[in-house]
Amino acid sequence: MCDDRGIVGGNDQAYLLSRYAISESFGRYLPEFVTLPTEASLPLINGVGDLGRLPWNSILPAIMWRFLMFGIFSCITIGIANIFRREWIEIEKIPFPYTLVYHTCLVNVENIRRRDWPMRTTFLLGLLVGFILCLPIGATYMFPWFPDIYSWKTSTCGPGSQWFAPPGIPWHLGINKHPTFWAFMLIIPVHYLFSTLFYLLIFEIAIFVSYAAGYYTEMTQYDFCGRNWCAPSPYVSPPIQISVVSTGALIGIFISMIIYERRYIAETLRAAFGRSSSRSEFEGREPISYRSSWIMVIVSFILMMIFFIYTGLSPWLSFVVPFAGIVTWIVTGMVWGRIGFAYEPCYDLTPAMIRIMAWPTQLLPEINSVDYALVPLLSREHIGHYAAAGFGSAFYASVLSYKMADLARINSRDVFKLIIVSLFPALFVYLLCRIAILPGLYGARRIGYELRDFQG
Numbered sequence: 001m002c003d004d005r006g007i008v009g010g011n012d013q014a015y016l017l018s019r020y021a022i023s024e025s026f027g028r029y030l031p032e033f034v035t036l037p038t039e040a041s042l043p044l045i046n047g048v049g050d051l052g053r054l055p056w057n058s059i060l061p062a063i064m065w066r067f068l069m070f071g072i073f074s075c076i077t078i079g080i081a082n083i084f085r086r087e088w089i090e091i092e093k094i095p096f097p098y099t100l101v102y103h104t105c106l107v108n109v110e111n112i113r114r115r116d117w118p119m120r121t122t123f124l125l126g127l128l129v130g131f132i133l134c135l136p137i138g139a140t141y142m143f144p145w146f147p148d149i150y151s152w153k154t155s156t157c158g159p160g161s162q163w164f165a166p167p168g169i170p171w172h173l174g175i176n177k178h179p180t181f182w183a184f185m186l187i188i189p190v191h192y193l194f195s196t197l198f199y200l201l202i203f204e205i206a207i208f209v210s211y212a213a214g215y216y217t218e219m220t221q222y223d224f225c226g227r228n229w230c231a232p233s234p235y236v237s238p239p240i241q242i243s244v245v246s247t248g249a250l251i252g253i254f255i256s257m258i259i260y261e262r263r264y265i266a267e268t269l270r271a272a273f274g275r276s277s278s279r280s281e282f283e284g285r286e287p288i289s290y291r292s293s294w295i296m297v298i299v300s301f302i303l304m305m306i307f308f309i310y311t312g313l314s315p316w317l318s319f320v321v322p323f324a325g326i327v328t329w330i331v332t333g334m335v336w337g338r339i340g341f342a343y344e345p346c347y348d349l350t351p352a353m354i355r356i357m358a359w360p361t362q363l364l365p366e367i368n369s370v371d372y373a374l375v376p377l378l379s380r381e382h383i384g385h386y387a388a389a390g391f392g393s394a395f396y397a398s399v400l401s402y403k404m405a406d407l408a409r410i411n412s413r414d415v416f417k418l419i420i421v422s423l424f425p426a427l428f429v430y431l432l433c434r435i436a437i438l439p440g441l442y443g444a445r446r447i448g449y450e451l452r453d454f455q456g
Contacts, residue, residue, distance in 0.1 A: 015377050016062060016435065017041040017444060029373035031312055033061035044436070047443025054440045063431050065311070066390075069382070070427055072304045073325060074394030078419065079296035080330065081398035082287050087264045088337070088399065089406050090285070097187050097340035099403040106408070133179035150177045157225040165224040170211045172219065172227035173204065184340060192339045203242060207234050215239060235347075247352040250345070254331050269294070287402075287416030312370035317358055321375060324353040325383045329392040333399060350384030351376070394423060 019027050020038040027035065036044070040058035048054065088094045108123040137160075139146040140153060148154065155163035160181075161174030176182070185193065210216055216234060219227050227233070234240040258265075271282050272290040283289055288296075301322055308318035328350045336342040354375060359365060367373050382390035398419055405415045438447050 015381070017045055017439075026367055026373060029312075029367060029370050031065075031370070031374075032058065033065040034311070034374060034377075036062055044439040045444050047439065047441060047446065049441060051437065051440050054436060056436075059436050063428075063435050066431050066435070067428050068307055069304075070390050070393075070431075071424055072300055072307055073322060073391050074423060074427070075300035076297055076304065076322065076326065077329060077392075077395035078398050078416075078423075079293045079300065080326070081395060081402065082293040082416070083268055083290065083297070084261070084264075085399075085402045085412065086286065087261060089403055091264075094334070094337045094403075095187075095189070096337045096400060096403040097184065099400050099407065100187060101184070102400075103404060103407045130180065130183070137178075152177065157228070161224075163224040165222075165227060168220055170207050170216055170219040170227070171204075172207070172224075172233075173200075174224065188339050196339070203234070203240075206240055210234065210239055243348040244352075247348040250331050250349045251327075251353070253334065254327050257330070257334065285412060287412045311374070313374065314369070314371050317371045317375055320354055320357045321378060321383065324350055324357070324379070325391040327353055328384050329387070329395045332387075332392065333395055336396075337399065344384070344386055346380050346384035346386075351379050354379055394419075397423065 015030075015035055017036060019030070019035045019041060022035075032040075035041075036058055040055040043054055044059075108117075108119055111117040112120060112123070114120065136146070136149040137152055140148050140150075150156075151162070152160075156177065157163055157174060160176055160178045162177050164174050165171065207216065211219070216232055216237070218232055222230050228235070231237055235243045267282065268290045272294045286293075304322040305315070305318040308321055309315060313321065328345045331349065332342045332345050355362075358371075358375070365372055384391070387393050387396045401415045401419060402412055404410070405412050
Protein backbone atom coordinates (compact mmCIF):
# COMPACT_ATOMS: atom_id res chain seq x y z
CA MET A 1 0.00 0.00 0.00
CA CYS A 2 1.04 3.60 -0.53
CA ASP A 3 0.00 6.63 1.50
CA ASP A 4 -1.58 9.61 -0.24
CA ARG A 5 -1.97 12.58 2.08
CA GLY A 6 -3.83 15.13 0.01
CA ILE A 7 -5.26 18.35 1.33
CA VAL A 8 -8.79 17.55 0.29
CA GLY A 9 -10.48 14.77 -1.64
CA GLY A 10 -10.42 15.18 -5.39
CA ASN A 11 -13.91 14.10 -6.34
CA ASP A 12 -16.70 16.66 -6.33
CA GLN A 13 -18.74 15.12 -3.53
CA ALA A 14 -15.61 15.07 -1.37
CA TYR A 15 -14.49 18.67 -1.78
CA LEU A 16 -18.12 19.81 -1.61
CA LEU A 17 -18.46 18.38 1.90
CA SER A 18 -14.97 18.33 3.42
CA ARG A 19 -14.51 21.82 4.87
CA TYR A 20 -14.61 20.40 8.40
CA ALA A 21 -11.57 18.23 7.62
CA ILE A 22 -9.27 20.84 6.06
CA SER A 23 -7.17 23.56 7.58
CA GLU A 24 -8.57 27.06 7.91
CA SER A 25 -5.56 28.47 6.08
CA PHE A 26 -6.59 26.45 3.02
CA GLY A 27 -10.37 26.60 3.42
CA ARG A 28 -10.46 30.39 3.53
CA TYR A 29 -9.70 30.44 -0.21
CA LEU A 30 -12.54 28.08 -1.14
CA PRO A 31 -15.88 29.91 -1.57
CA GLU A 32 -18.77 28.41 0.38
CA PHE A 33 -20.66 27.65 -2.84
CA VAL A 34 -17.71 25.45 -3.81
CA THR A 35 -17.08 23.81 -0.43
CA LEU A 36 -20.06 24.02 1.89
CA PRO A 37 -19.75 25.38 5.45
CA THR A 38 -19.27 22.65 8.04
CA GLU A 39 -22.75 23.10 9.49
CA ALA A 40 -24.24 22.60 6.02
CA SER A 41 -22.08 19.63 5.03
CA LEU A 42 -22.62 17.39 8.06
CA PRO A 43 -26.36 16.85 7.39
CA LEU A 44 -25.46 15.71 3.87
CA ILE A 45 -22.66 13.41 5.04
CA ASN A 46 -24.80 11.71 7.68
CA GLY A 47 -28.27 12.16 6.16
CA VAL A 48 -31.27 13.62 7.98
CA GLY A 49 -34.14 11.74 6.31
CA ASP A 50 -36.16 14.92 5.82
CA LEU A 51 -35.35 17.33 2.99
CA GLY A 52 -37.05 20.16 4.87
CA ARG A 53 -34.30 20.02 7.49
CA LEU A 54 -31.51 20.66 5.00
CA PRO A 55 -29.78 24.08 4.93
CA TRP A 56 -31.05 25.01 1.46
CA ASN A 57 -29.71 28.56 1.72
CA SER A 58 -26.21 27.05 1.52
CA ILE A 59 -26.97 24.10 -0.75
CA LEU A 60 -28.78 25.93 -3.57
CA PRO A 61 -25.83 28.27 -4.35
CA ALA A 62 -23.58 25.19 -4.56
CA ILE A 63 -25.99 23.54 -6.99
CA MET A 64 -26.35 26.67 -9.11
CA TRP A 65 -22.59 27.25 -9.22
CA ARG A 66 -22.06 23.79 -10.67
CA PHE A 67 -25.06 24.08 -12.98
CA LEU A 68 -23.78 27.33 -14.46
CA MET A 69 -20.21 26.04 -14.76
CA PHE A 70 -21.25 22.85 -16.54
CA GLY A 71 -24.00 24.53 -18.55
CA ILE A 72 -21.85 27.33 -19.94
CA PHE A 73 -18.98 25.00 -20.79
CA SER A 74 -21.47 22.62 -22.40
CA CYS A 75 -22.45 25.43 -24.77
CA ILE A 76 -18.78 25.78 -25.74
CA THR A 77 -18.37 22.09 -26.50
CA ILE A 78 -21.71 21.78 -28.29
CA GLY A 79 -20.66 24.67 -30.52
CA ILE A 80 -17.32 22.97 -31.23
CA ALA A 81 -19.12 19.72 -32.04
CA ASN A 82 -21.39 21.63 -34.44
CA ILE A 83 -18.41 23.23 -36.19
CA PHE A 84 -16.46 19.98 -36.66
CA ARG A 85 -19.45 17.68 -37.26
CA ARG A 86 -19.06 17.62 -41.03
CA GLU A 87 -15.28 17.11 -40.96
CA TRP A 88 -15.24 14.39 -38.32
CA ILE A 89 -18.34 12.44 -39.29
CA GLU A 90 -18.92 12.93 -43.01
CA ILE A 91 -15.38 13.47 -44.31
CA GLU A 92 -12.99 11.70 -41.92
CA LYS A 93 -15.70 9.23 -40.87
CA ILE A 94 -14.29 8.78 -37.38
CA PRO A 95 -15.90 5.49 -36.24
CA PHE A 96 -16.95 6.32 -32.65
CA PRO A 97 -17.17 2.58 -31.86
CA TYR A 98 -19.74 2.96 -29.09
CA THR A 99 -22.15 4.51 -31.55
CA LEU A 100 -21.60 1.62 -33.95
CA VAL A 101 -22.61 -0.76 -31.15
CA TYR A 102 -25.67 1.31 -30.21
CA HIS A 103 -26.77 1.60 -33.82
CA THR A 104 -26.33 -2.12 -34.45
CA CYS A 105 -28.40 -2.91 -31.36
CA LEU A 106 -31.07 -0.43 -32.42
CA VAL A 107 -31.36 -1.88 -35.93
CA ASN A 108 -31.56 -5.44 -34.62
CA VAL A 109 -34.13 -4.62 -31.96
CA GLU A 110 -36.30 -2.87 -34.55
CA ASN A 111 -36.21 -5.96 -36.78
CA ILE A 112 -36.17 -8.67 -34.12
CA ARG A 113 -39.73 -9.81 -34.89
CA ARG A 114 -38.94 -10.47 -38.54
CA ARG A 115 -38.12 -14.15 -38.91
CA ASP A 116 -36.38 -13.45 -42.20
CA TRP A 117 -34.02 -10.93 -40.59
CA PRO A 118 -30.53 -12.35 -41.36
CA MET A 119 -28.94 -11.24 -38.07
CA ARG A 120 -31.82 -12.32 -35.84
CA THR A 121 -30.34 -15.57 -34.53
CA THR A 122 -26.83 -14.16 -34.22
CA PHE A 123 -28.06 -11.12 -32.30
CA LEU A 124 -30.18 -13.16 -29.87
CA LEU A 125 -27.33 -15.60 -29.32
CA GLY A 126 -24.96 -12.69 -28.64
CA LEU A 127 -27.38 -11.23 -26.09
CA LEU A 128 -27.60 -14.56 -24.30
CA VAL A 129 -23.83 -15.11 -24.24
CA GLY A 130 -23.22 -11.54 -23.08
CA PHE A 131 -25.75 -11.90 -20.27
CA ILE A 132 -24.21 -15.16 -19.09
CA LEU A 133 -20.66 -13.77 -19.17
CA CYS A 134 -21.53 -10.51 -17.40
CA LEU A 135 -23.91 -12.00 -14.83
CA PRO A 136 -21.17 -13.05 -12.36
CA ILE A 137 -19.98 -9.45 -11.98
CA GLY A 138 -23.34 -7.99 -10.99
CA ALA A 139 -24.44 -11.07 -9.09
CA THR A 140 -21.45 -10.96 -6.74
CA TYR A 141 -22.64 -7.53 -5.59
CA MET A 142 -26.37 -8.27 -5.42
CA PHE A 143 -26.21 -11.73 -3.85
CA PRO A 144 -23.61 -12.43 -1.13
CA TRP A 145 -24.00 -16.17 -1.69
CA PHE A 146 -23.15 -16.01 -5.41
CA PRO A 147 -19.72 -17.53 -6.18
CA ASP A 148 -17.06 -14.94 -7.04
CA ILE A 149 -16.16 -16.52 -10.37
CA TYR A 150 -14.03 -13.62 -11.63
CA SER A 151 -12.39 -12.97 -8.22
CA TRP A 152 -14.02 -9.57 -8.42
CA LYS A 153 -14.11 -9.00 -4.67
CA THR A 154 -10.64 -10.25 -3.89
CA SER A 155 -8.24 -9.68 -6.80
CA THR A 156 -9.48 -6.61 -8.64
CA CYS A 157 -7.77 -3.25 -9.04
CA GLY A 158 -9.62 -0.16 -10.20
CA PRO A 159 -12.54 -0.68 -12.56
CA GLY A 160 -11.83 -4.33 -13.35
CA SER A 161 -8.18 -5.31 -13.73
CA GLN A 162 -7.13 -8.75 -12.48
CA TRP A 163 -4.61 -8.47 -9.66
CA PHE A 164 -1.30 -9.81 -10.97
CA ALA A 165 1.93 -8.89 -9.17
CA PRO A 166 4.72 -11.48 -9.54
CA PRO A 167 7.24 -11.06 -6.70
CA GLY A 168 10.72 -9.83 -7.43
CA ILE A 169 10.02 -8.17 -10.79
CA PRO A 170 8.43 -4.76 -11.57
CA TRP A 171 5.56 -6.19 -13.62
CA HIS A 172 2.56 -3.87 -13.35
CA LEU A 173 0.09 -4.93 -16.08
CA GLY A 174 -3.21 -6.62 -15.28
CA ILE A 175 -5.86 -8.39 -17.33
CA ASN A 176 -9.21 -6.72 -17.96
CA LYS A 177 -11.99 -8.87 -16.50
CA HIS A 178 -14.92 -7.11 -18.17
CA PRO A 179 -16.26 -9.55 -20.79
CA THR A 180 -17.75 -6.68 -22.80
CA PHE A 181 -14.28 -5.18 -23.19
CA TRP A 182 -13.05 -8.19 -25.17
CA ALA A 183 -16.13 -8.17 -27.39
CA PHE A 184 -15.71 -4.45 -27.92
CA MET A 185 -12.12 -4.89 -29.08
CA LEU A 186 -13.37 -6.91 -32.05
CA ILE A 187 -14.68 -3.75 -33.73
CA ILE A 188 -11.59 -1.60 -33.13
CA PRO A 189 -9.38 -1.20 -36.24
CA VAL A 190 -6.43 -3.59 -36.04
CA HIS A 191 -3.77 -0.93 -36.65
CA TYR A 192 -4.99 0.99 -33.58
CA LEU A 193 -4.78 -2.16 -31.47
CA PHE A 194 -1.32 -2.97 -32.82
CA SER A 195 -0.05 0.54 -32.03
CA THR A 196 -1.44 0.29 -28.50
CA LEU A 197 0.19 -3.09 -27.89
CA PHE A 198 3.50 -2.12 -29.51
CA TYR A 199 4.06 1.01 -27.42
CA LEU A 200 2.82 -0.73 -24.29
CA LEU A 201 5.50 -3.38 -24.75
CA ILE A 202 8.12 -0.68 -25.33
CA PHE A 203 7.01 0.93 -22.07
CA GLU A 204 7.22 -2.37 -20.22
CA ILE A 205 10.71 -3.11 -21.57
CA ALA A 206 11.83 0.37 -20.48
CA ILE A 207 10.56 -0.34 -16.96
CA PHE A 208 12.54 -3.58 -16.71
CA VAL A 209 15.69 -1.92 -18.06
CA SER A 210 15.31 0.93 -15.55
CA TYR A 211 14.72 -1.55 -12.74
CA ALA A 212 17.91 -3.39 -13.66
CA ALA A 213 19.75 -0.06 -13.53
CA GLY A 214 18.54 0.55 -9.97
CA TYR A 215 15.37 2.57 -10.49
CA TYR A 216 11.84 1.77 -9.26
CA THR A 217 13.15 -0.89 -6.88
CA GLU A 218 10.32 -0.13 -4.44
CA MET A 219 7.74 -1.29 -6.99
CA THR A 220 8.28 -4.91 -6.00
CA GLN A 221 7.24 -4.07 -2.43
CA TYR A 222 3.85 -2.76 -3.54
CA ASP A 223 0.73 -4.75 -4.17
CA PHE A 224 -0.64 -4.68 -7.71
CA CYS A 225 -2.56 -1.39 -7.53
CA GLY A 226 0.37 0.26 -5.80
CA ARG A 227 2.66 -0.58 -8.70
CA ASN A 228 0.57 1.73 -10.85
CA TRP A 229 -0.51 4.41 -8.38
CA CYS A 230 2.30 4.81 -5.86
CA ALA A 231 5.51 6.78 -6.29
CA PRO A 232 8.23 6.15 -7.16
CA SER A 233 6.76 4.76 -10.35
CA PRO A 234 7.56 4.99 -14.07
CA TYR A 235 4.52 7.22 -14.49
CA VAL A 236 5.72 10.15 -12.40
CA SER A 237 9.32 9.40 -11.45
CA PRO A 238 12.56 9.61 -13.48
CA PRO A 239 14.03 8.34 -15.65
CA ILE A 240 10.92 7.33 -17.64
CA GLN A 241 8.20 9.70 -16.35
CA ILE A 242 5.74 8.42 -18.92
CA SER A 243 3.10 10.94 -17.81
CA VAL A 244 5.37 13.73 -19.06
CA VAL A 245 5.86 11.90 -22.35
CA SER A 246 2.10 11.36 -22.64
CA THR A 247 1.45 15.02 -21.96
CA GLY A 248 3.78 16.10 -24.73
CA ALA A 249 2.22 13.60 -27.12
CA LEU A 250 -1.31 14.77 -26.35
CA ILE A 251 -0.46 18.44 -26.72
CA GLY A 252 1.20 17.45 -29.98
CA ILE A 253 -2.03 15.76 -31.08
CA PHE A 254 -3.93 18.99 -30.44
CA ILE A 255 -1.42 21.11 -32.36
CA SER A 256 -1.32 18.59 -35.20
CA MET A 257 -5.10 18.53 -35.38
CA ILE A 258 -5.27 22.32 -35.63
CA ILE A 259 -2.67 22.29 -38.41
CA TYR A 260 -4.39 19.43 -40.22
CA GLU A 261 -7.83 21.04 -39.91
CA ARG A 262 -6.68 24.58 -40.69
CA ARG A 263 -8.34 24.70 -44.11
CA TYR A 264 -11.60 23.33 -42.77
CA ILE A 265 -11.55 25.82 -39.88
CA ALA A 266 -10.87 28.64 -42.35
CA GLU A 267 -13.80 27.48 -44.50
CA THR A 268 -16.17 27.55 -41.53
CA LEU A 269 -14.95 31.02 -40.57
CA ARG A 270 -15.48 32.29 -44.13
CA ALA A 271 -18.96 30.78 -44.12
CA ALA A 272 -19.67 32.28 -40.70
CA PHE A 273 -18.59 35.79 -41.63
CA GLY A 274 -20.00 35.97 -45.12
CA ARG A 275 -16.92 35.39 -47.28
CA SER A 276 -18.02 32.07 -48.77
CA SER A 277 -20.05 32.11 -51.98
CA SER A 278 -21.38 28.59 -51.37
CA ARG A 279 -22.57 29.09 -47.80
CA SER A 280 -26.00 27.51 -48.30
CA GLU A 281 -24.48 24.36 -49.84
CA PHE A 282 -21.70 24.25 -47.24
CA GLU A 283 -24.11 24.54 -44.30
CA GLY A 284 -26.98 22.53 -45.75
CA ARG A 285 -26.60 19.51 -43.44
CA GLU A 286 -25.38 21.37 -40.36
CA PRO A 287 -27.38 21.59 -37.09
CA ILE A 288 -27.18 25.40 -37.13
CA SER A 289 -25.27 27.91 -39.22
CA TYR A 290 -21.52 28.22 -38.72
CA ARG A 291 -22.07 31.84 -37.72
CA SER A 292 -24.35 30.71 -34.89
CA SER A 293 -21.93 27.96 -33.84
CA TRP A 294 -18.91 30.27 -33.74
CA ILE A 295 -20.89 32.91 -31.85
CA MET A 296 -22.03 30.20 -29.45
CA VAL A 297 -18.43 29.20 -28.75
CA ILE A 298 -17.07 32.75 -28.42
CA VAL A 299 -19.90 34.15 -26.29
CA SER A 300 -19.95 31.07 -24.04
CA PHE A 301 -16.18 31.28 -23.56
CA ILE A 302 -16.49 34.93 -22.51
CA LEU A 303 -19.32 34.02 -20.12
CA MET A 304 -17.16 31.22 -18.74
CA MET A 305 -14.38 33.71 -18.00
CA ILE A 306 -16.82 36.09 -16.31
CA PHE A 307 -18.19 33.18 -14.28
CA PHE A 308 -14.74 32.19 -12.99
CA ILE A 309 -13.81 35.81 -12.26
CA TYR A 310 -16.99 36.04 -10.17
CA THR A 311 -15.95 32.79 -8.46
CA GLY A 312 -12.69 34.45 -7.41
CA LEU A 313 -10.14 33.38 -10.00
CA SER A 314 -7.78 35.86 -11.59
CA PRO A 315 -8.59 36.96 -15.17
CA TRP A 316 -5.71 34.91 -16.60
CA LEU A 317 -6.72 31.70 -14.79
CA SER A 318 -10.31 32.39 -15.83
CA PHE A 319 -9.04 32.10 -19.41
CA VAL A 320 -6.70 29.18 -18.80
CA VAL A 321 -9.26 26.90 -17.12
CA PRO A 322 -11.83 26.75 -19.97
CA PHE A 323 -9.07 26.68 -22.58
CA ALA A 324 -7.49 23.68 -20.83
CA GLY A 325 -10.92 22.06 -20.81
CA ILE A 326 -11.31 22.56 -24.56
CA VAL A 327 -7.87 21.09 -25.31
CA THR A 328 -8.49 18.19 -22.93
CA TRP A 329 -11.73 17.02 -24.46
CA ILE A 330 -10.94 17.66 -28.09
CA VAL A 331 -7.81 15.52 -27.77
CA THR A 332 -9.39 12.86 -25.56
CA GLY A 333 -12.50 12.81 -27.72
CA MET A 334 -10.49 12.21 -30.87
CA VAL A 335 -8.64 9.30 -29.26
CA TRP A 336 -11.87 7.91 -27.81
CA GLY A 337 -13.68 8.33 -31.11
CA ARG A 338 -11.14 6.12 -32.86
CA ILE A 339 -10.43 3.33 -30.37
CA GLY A 340 -13.48 3.48 -28.10
CA PHE A 341 -11.64 4.00 -24.85
CA ALA A 342 -9.37 6.64 -23.36
CA TYR A 343 -7.57 7.42 -20.15
CA GLU A 344 -8.28 9.98 -17.43
CA PRO A 345 -6.53 13.19 -18.53
CA CYS A 346 -6.61 14.66 -15.02
CA TYR A 347 -3.27 12.97 -14.33
CA ASP A 348 -1.21 14.59 -17.06
CA LEU A 349 -2.76 16.55 -19.94
CA THR A 350 -5.11 18.81 -17.96
CA PRO A 351 -2.75 19.78 -15.11
CA ALA A 352 0.13 20.13 -17.57
CA MET A 353 -1.82 22.58 -19.74
CA ILE A 354 -2.70 24.64 -16.69
CA ARG A 355 0.84 24.58 -15.30
CA ILE A 356 2.43 25.48 -18.63
CA MET A 357 0.12 28.45 -19.08
CA ALA A 358 -0.24 29.63 -15.47
CA TRP A 359 2.61 28.35 -13.27
CA PRO A 360 5.44 27.16 -15.55
CA THR A 361 8.20 27.62 -12.95
CA GLN A 362 6.38 26.74 -9.70
CA LEU A 363 6.52 23.24 -8.25
CA LEU A 364 4.76 23.43 -4.87
CA PRO A 365 3.40 26.97 -4.61
CA GLU A 366 2.01 28.36 -1.38
CA ILE A 367 -1.79 28.36 -1.31
CA ASN A 368 -2.53 32.05 -0.86
CA SER A 369 -5.37 32.71 -3.31
CA VAL A 370 -8.47 31.17 -4.85
CA ASP A 371 -6.35 30.35 -7.92
CA TYR A 372 -4.05 28.02 -6.00
CA ALA A 373 -6.82 26.49 -3.89
CA LEU A 374 -9.56 25.91 -6.46
CA VAL A 375 -7.90 25.34 -9.83
CA PRO A 376 -6.19 22.05 -8.80
CA LEU A 377 -9.56 20.75 -7.61
CA LEU A 378 -11.21 21.75 -10.90
CA SER A 379 -8.34 20.17 -12.83
CA ARG A 380 -8.52 16.92 -10.87
CA GLU A 381 -12.28 16.52 -11.08
CA HIS A 382 -14.47 18.55 -13.42
CA ILE A 383 -12.03 19.50 -16.17
CA GLY A 384 -10.16 16.27 -16.63
CA HIS A 385 -11.21 13.36 -14.42
CA TYR A 386 -13.59 11.74 -16.89
CA ALA A 387 -16.22 13.05 -19.29
CA ALA A 388 -19.18 12.57 -16.95
CA ALA A 389 -17.43 14.57 -14.21
CA GLY A 390 -18.49 17.76 -15.94
CA PHE A 391 -16.58 19.36 -18.78
CA GLY A 392 -16.53 16.50 -21.28
CA SER A 393 -20.06 15.12 -21.04
CA ALA A 394 -21.82 17.50 -23.45
CA PHE A 395 -19.04 17.12 -26.02
CA TYR A 396 -19.25 13.34 -25.98
CA ALA A 397 -23.05 13.43 -26.04
CA SER A 398 -23.04 15.79 -29.02
CA VAL A 399 -20.54 13.99 -31.24
CA LEU A 400 -22.08 10.60 -30.46
CA SER A 401 -25.54 11.95 -31.26
CA TYR A 402 -24.37 13.39 -34.57
CA LYS A 403 -22.67 10.09 -35.44
CA MET A 404 -25.87 8.22 -34.64
CA ALA A 405 -27.85 10.69 -36.73
CA ASP A 406 -25.51 10.07 -39.65
CA LEU A 407 -25.88 6.29 -39.35
CA ALA A 408 -29.65 6.44 -38.91
CA ARG A 409 -30.12 9.23 -41.48
CA ILE A 410 -31.71 11.61 -38.99
CA ASN A 411 -31.66 15.36 -39.58
CA SER A 412 -28.85 16.88 -37.51
CA ARG A 413 -31.01 19.92 -36.77
CA ASP A 414 -33.50 17.70 -34.95
CA VAL A 415 -30.65 16.13 -33.01
CA PHE A 416 -29.34 19.55 -31.98
CA LYS A 417 -32.79 20.56 -30.72
CA LEU A 418 -33.04 17.35 -28.73
CA ILE A 419 -29.61 17.92 -27.16
CA ILE A 420 -30.52 21.44 -26.07
CA VAL A 421 -33.97 20.49 -24.76
CA SER A 422 -32.78 17.45 -22.81
CA LEU A 423 -29.27 18.28 -21.63
CA PHE A 424 -29.83 21.26 -19.36
CA PRO A 425 -32.92 20.03 -17.46
CA ALA A 426 -31.18 16.67 -16.99
CA LEU A 427 -28.08 18.45 -15.67
CA PHE A 428 -30.05 20.39 -13.07
CA VAL A 429 -32.04 17.36 -11.92
CA TYR A 430 -28.85 15.32 -11.64
CA LEU A 431 -27.10 17.96 -9.52
CA LEU A 432 -30.16 18.38 -7.32
CA CYS A 433 -30.35 14.64 -6.67
CA ARG A 434 -26.59 14.13 -6.35
CA ILE A 435 -25.82 17.06 -4.09
CA ALA A 436 -28.98 17.42 -2.00
CA ILE A 437 -31.75 14.84 -2.27
CA LEU A 438 -29.91 11.51 -2.03
CA PRO A 439 -27.29 12.61 0.54
CA GLY A 440 -29.97 14.48 2.49
CA LEU A 441 -32.22 11.46 2.72
CA TYR A 442 -29.69 8.66 3.14
CA GLY A 443 -26.31 10.25 3.88
CA ALA A 444 -23.36 10.51 1.53
CA ARG A 445 -21.56 7.69 3.35
CA ARG A 446 -24.40 5.31 2.54
CA ILE A 447 -24.59 6.01 -1.18
CA GLY A 448 -21.10 5.03 -2.21
CA TYR A 449 -18.66 7.19 -0.27
CA GLU A 450 -16.42 6.32 2.64
CA LEU A 451 -15.23 8.55 5.44
CA ARG A 452 -11.79 8.83 3.84
CA ASP A 453 -13.42 10.52 0.84
CA PHE A 454 -14.18 13.47 3.09
CA GLN A 455 -10.86 13.50 4.89
CA GLY A 456 -8.62 13.70 1.81
